[in-house]
Amino acid sequence: MLPIVVGIGAFQLIPVVVSMYSSLTRWDGIESPQFVGLQNYKDLLTTDPIFYQVLRNTLLFTVISVPLTVLFALVLALFANLRLPGLAFFRTAFFAPYVMNVVAIGYVWFNIYSPDGILNSLLKTVGVQGPSWLADSTWVIPAVIIVNVWQGVGYPMVILLGGLQNIPAELHEAARIDGANGWSRLLRVTLPLLTPQIFFVLLAQFISSFQVFGLIYVMTKGGPGFSSSVYIFYLWQVAFQQGKFGYAAAMAWLMVILIAVIAWAQWQLQKKWVFYG
Secondary structure (H helix, E strand, C coil): CHHHHHHHHHHHHHHHHHHHHHCCEECCCCCCCEECCCHHHHHHHHCCHHHHHHHHHHHHHHHHHHHHHHHHHHHHHHHHCCCCCCHHHHHHHHHHHHHCCHHHHHHHHHHHHCCCCHHHHHHHHCCCCCCCCCCCCCCHHHHHHHHHHHHHCHHHHHHHHHHHHCCCHHHHHHHHHCCCCHHHHHHHHHHHHHHHHHHHHHHHHHHHHCCCCHHHHHHCCCCCCCCCCCHHHHHHHHHHHCCCHHHHHHHHHHHHHHHHHHHHHHHHHHHHHCCCC
């Protein structure tokens, strides 16, 4: 077990301790860090207006993208669970974007969203003047959310599909004999027995929504202004463009605290709606 213990210590425990200490210092990554206590946290919460804008962008991104991703994943899982010829191809096609290179995906969608791109050309054929999707502060977050949902729906679809296939067919047959139609079976049999998988994908998608970086970096660079800058992207800018490693470490620990609090709240609420049959 020694190699595992050493690996965990070197690549997880030590970086965590270093990051925690760095958040209490003023450090540019070159000179010796200067201990400043909780000053970085105070500056973040009281004197950094960009921090709150970035936090709002991230929460908006999370509140919209997570439910949409889970909803579309559920619809695709229900479709992929049907007994139809050729469904193996569609299952692969739905999952493929999840394992594709995010930089390649970002460049493809960047061209789709360009003012003279495919999307605006299609809208023009029906008499609609498309906006400048990635240069308009009103449309940039929705545009990135669409790409994120399309790219990320494959993994929760697989999890939900596995849950669907583990539901005993006898339960559906009993409900059918009792006169329940398809919609009633979905609401009263399928969804209650699928709640453990739904809870898992909700929690996983919530955590991953705070880690979105590649799409923002490739498609918008956080612009226009800071309209599409999300938490991790701003943290990267602070650390590697501004050279404020201590300040960035404080941002990282605030994010850890925020995610932990919301995840704990989700864990407490799941006792009221998750059915472990």
